[in-house]
Amino acid sequence: MTNRRRHANIVPVAALVRWVVVAFFLCTAGLCYVYFKNQMQTTGTEIRDLEGQLSALRTQDDIARAQIDRLSSHSYLERRLAEGFIQLTPITDDRIVRIHLAGQSSGTPTASAEGADEFQTEANRIVAQ
Amino acid sequence: MTSSARVRALVACCALAMCFTGFSARLIYLQVAKHDEYAALAMATHGKKQIIFARRGLIMDINQETLADNDPVRTVVADASLITDPDDAASVMAQPLGLDEADLRQKLASGRRYMVLKKEVPEAVAMQLQNRLEVRGVRGIVFEQDAERIYPAGTMACHVVGFMSSDHVGVQGIEAQEDQYLCGHPGYLYTQRDRLGQELVAYRGEERAPRDGYNVQLTIDMNLQNIVETELDAACKEFKPKKAIVILMRPQTGEILALANRPNFDPNDIRTKPASYIQEHEADMKDCAIADEMEPGSTFKMVTVASALNEHDVSPDSTIFCENGAFNYGGRFLHDDHRFGDLSVEDILIKSSNIGAAKLALGLGDQRLYGYIRAFGFGERTGVALPGEIPGLIPPPHRWSKLSITRIPMGQEVAVTPLQTIVAMSAIANGGHLMMPQIIHQITDEKGAPIASFPPTEIRRVISAETAQEMTTALKGVVSPRGTAALAKVSGFDAAGKTGTAEKIDPKGGYMPGKYIVSFCGFLPAEDPAFICLVMLDDAQTAPDQDYGGMVAGPVFSRIGEKVARYMNLVPQPEIPPAGDMVVTQRTQHD
Numbered sequence: 137m138t139n140r141r142r143h144a145n146i147v148p149v150a151a152l153v154r155w156v157v158v159a160f161f162l163c164t165a166g167l168c169y170v171y172f173k174n175q176m177q178t179t180g181t182e183i184r185d186l187e188g189q190l191s192a193l194r195t196q197d198d199i200a201r202a203q204i205d206r207l208s209s210h211s212y213l214e215r216r217l218a219e220g221f222i223q224l225t226p227i228t229d230d231r232i233v234r235i236h237l238a239g240q241s242s243g244t245p246t247a248s249a250e251g252a253d254e255f256q257t258e259a260n261r262i263v264a265q
Numbered sequence: 266m267t268s269s270a271r272v273r274a275l276v277a278c279c280a281l282a283m284c285f286t287g288f289s290a291r292l293i294y295l296q297v298a299k300h301d302e303y304a305a306l307a308m309a310t311h312g313k314k315q316i317i318f319a320r321r322g323l324i325m326d327i328n329q330e331t332l333a334d335n336d337p338v339r340t341v342v343a344d345a346s347l348i349t350d351p352d353d354a355a356s357v358m359a360q361p362l363g364l365d366e367a368d369l370r371q372k373l374a375s376g377r378r379y380m381v382l383k384k385e386v387p388e389a390v391a392m393q394l395q396n397r398l399e400v401r402g403v404r405g406i407v408f409e410q411d412a413e414r415i416y417p418a419g420t421m422a423c424h425v426v427g428f429m430s431s432d433h434v435g436v437q438g439i440e441a442q443e444d445q446y447l448c449g450h451p452g453y454l455y456t457q458r459d460r461l462g463q464e465l466v467a468y469r470g471e472e473r474a475p476r477d478g479y480n481v482q483l484t485i486d487m488n489l490q491n492i493v494e495t496e497l498d499a500a501c502k503e504f505k506p507k508k509a510i511v512i513l514m515r516p517q518t519g520e521i522l523a524l525a526n527r528p529n530f531d532p533n534d535i536r537t538k539p540a541s542y543i544q545e546h547e548a549d550m551k552d553c554a555i556a557d558e559m560e561p562g563s564t565f566k567m568v569t570v571a572s573a574l575n576e577h578d579v580s581p582d583s584t585i586f587c588e589n590g591a592f593n594y595g596g597r598f599l600h601d602d603h604r605f606g607d608l609s610v611e612d613i614l615i616k617s618s619n620i621g622a623a624k625l626a627l628g629l630g631d632q633r634l635y636g637y638i639r640a641f642g643f644g645e646r647t648g649v650a651l652p653g654e655i656p657g658l659i660p661p662p663h664r665w666s667k668l669s670i671t672r673i674p675m676g677q678e679v680a681v682t683p684l685q686t687i688v689a690m691s692a693i694a695n696g697g698h699l700m701m702p703q704i705i706h707q708i709t710d711e712k713g714a715p716i717a718s719f720p721p722t723e724i725r726r727v728i729s730a731e732t733a734q735e736m737t738t739a740l741k742g743v744v745s746p747r748g749t750a751a752l753a754k755v756s757g758f759d760a761a762g763k764t765g766t767a768e769k770i771d772p773k774g775g776y777m778p779g780k781y782i783v784s785f786c787g788f789l790p791a792e793d794p795a796f797i798c799l800v801m802l803d804d805a806q807t808a809p810d811q812d813y814g815g816m817v818a819g820p821v822f823s824r825i826g827e828k829v830a831r832y833m834n835l836v837p838q839p840e841i842p843p844a845g846d847m848v849v850t851q852r853t854q855h856d
Contacts, residue, residue, distance in 0.1 A: 180466025195337045205331040209417035210491050
């Protein structure tokens with residue numbers, strides 16, 4: 137009698153555990169799938185927004201650069217000069233200093249400490265000649 | 266289980282199996298057999314190939330000043346199949362886009378999936394409109410990225426930079442020549458969208474990143490270009506020529522530092538004008554420096570004299586009898602303006618004697634003269650990276666008439682471009698080395714890394730260094746008080762050059778009386794040239810006794826030379842004061 141009851145109420149623990157593990161694994165996998173799918177969607181939306189911002193910044197950069205180019209162009213500056221907006225003073229000879237080096241007739245000469253008369257204003261040089 | 270129950274169960278199982286087999290067959294049919302069709306349909310419904318805009322490259326001068334740039338704009342496109350309320354959408358969009366509301370309503374109600382509503386909408390307007398549409402919940406309007414080409418320098422260097430057509434293709438100048446580098450490659454991206462039209466980033470398909478166009482850096486220096494343009498404007502105001510050209514080059518490398526034409530145009534105007542505008546103003550847009558051929562006149566004598574000197578037929582001091590101003594050859598008289606007797610070879614250049622040049626050519630013979638003309642680069646394209654260059658016209662000796670040997674040496678019966686003239690003079694300034702003219706310094710990517718560079722290219726050695734030196738000495742004499750270009754003198758510098766006064770060819774035949782193309786091509790400092798400059802004016806309006814290269818083009822060269830020398834920081838040399846007033850002592854018909 138006792139043995140029969142024991143046999144009738146036996147719980148297949150091993151099988152149950154196995155099924156519980158499988159079910160748990162499936163549930164976890166399903167949840168992970170949903171979580172990652174959701175995460176992917178959120179990240180995708182963030183990527184799309186960031187791409188939009190980046191594109192807008194690039195566009196703003198291009199607009200600013202085009203504006204700078206326009207405002208710093210020769211023709212625009214000439215126009216502003218003609219309108220009297222910009223005042224330019226011609227550089228006179230007394231404000232030009234040339235460094236005269238022996239044997240150098242043209243181009244931008246290099247500085248040298250030798251010779252006291254190497255640094256001379258253009259006006260003085262013309263007077264001296 | 267009874268047998269009838271078993272039968273019922275079997276029937277039920279079979280029915281279920283057949284049912285699922287039918288489903289499976291249908292599924293396989295849809296998934297495999299009809300895959301491509303439904304995939305395409307799904308793609309058409311929810312998918313989209315999104316074009317990613319590639320920015321066109323910039324054109325810059327040697328100092329990185331921008332000559333052609335992009336101003337971002339938007340193209341407003343509608344997918345009418347997504348628009349639920351065309352009336353509302355039209356009322357929101359009509360005013361900012363400047364469109365007629367009724368027309369717009371009709372378009373939006375058409376149900377078409379791709380309609381361009383407006384091009385070149387400024388970025389600020391587009392963003393404002395996009396926000397308003399979002400607030401109103403209007404779907405189906407897309408603002409595609411685009412750019413309009415702007416030319417900050419306006420008319421300056423317009424013939425070099427060129428312009429683009431409305432469909433974003435380079436038409437002229439560097440825009441056309443380097444279009445393949447400038448235009449870049451747009452990218453693309455296959456996307457999937459949900460019912461609301463929002464992109465499903467997780468389902469993105471194939472993607473190719475765009476490549477922006479490469480930047481083209483020219484050898485043009487806008488500071489020098491500004492000097493040239495200012496002086497050219499002043500000359501045009503004074504002489505009102507039909508055309509005028511100035512080219513500034515560095516003889517050692519062939520780099521073109523400035524190039525200006527008159528008449529000119531503003532490339533910014535072209536996109537706002539109707540399509541017929543280009544045809545109507547074709548003449549203004551022609552780069553006459555490379556696409557116009559003309560008789561060079563006396564500047565061509567440099568070729569004749571250099572050839573004779575290089576062949577050692579004569580020396581600079583050799584004397585040629587100039588027939589006292591009238592030389593009968595082939596039954597026709599050739600005249601000088603003055604009755605020259607004996608002239609040295611150097612003086613033939615200095616006084617621009619037609620008879621002297623003709624006699625030097627007779628000594629050379631037609632084959633040798635022709636050989637030198639071709640060696641100096643006439644009769645072939647110079648190879649400059651600008652579209653539309655013509656080779657000019659140098660007839661071969663077997664097509665010469667009996668008189669040609671006396672006319673070609675003084676620049677008649679041949680047709681050359683202004684660029685060929687300055688390139689030939691550069692060969693003399695550069696010790697006999699003929700350099701290929703360069704207009705592009707380098708091509709870089711958007712980060713500035715070089716893609717291609719263009720080092721100076723020597724085409725050939727034309728004359729010896731000794732001959733080049735002798736020619737330089739003679740050409741210095743041209744700019745001296747006893748030469749034909751005394752007014753081309755640049756204070757503080759030894760300049761060398763040659764004047765030219767060519768009668769204009771009448772398209773009906775012969776020459777147009779009283780109409781001349783005057784020019785001066787010179788370089789300075791003569792012994793170590795920093796630059797060479799050609800000034801050419803076609804049909805300058807001046808007194809007949811003033812219409813000479815030395816009188817019209819010479820002073821323009823002088824003014825340009827003075828400013829350019831200062832900009833280049835050339836050190837002026839001490840001057841020996843002249844004994845008396847500077848006068849132009851001699852002028853000939855073709856000086």
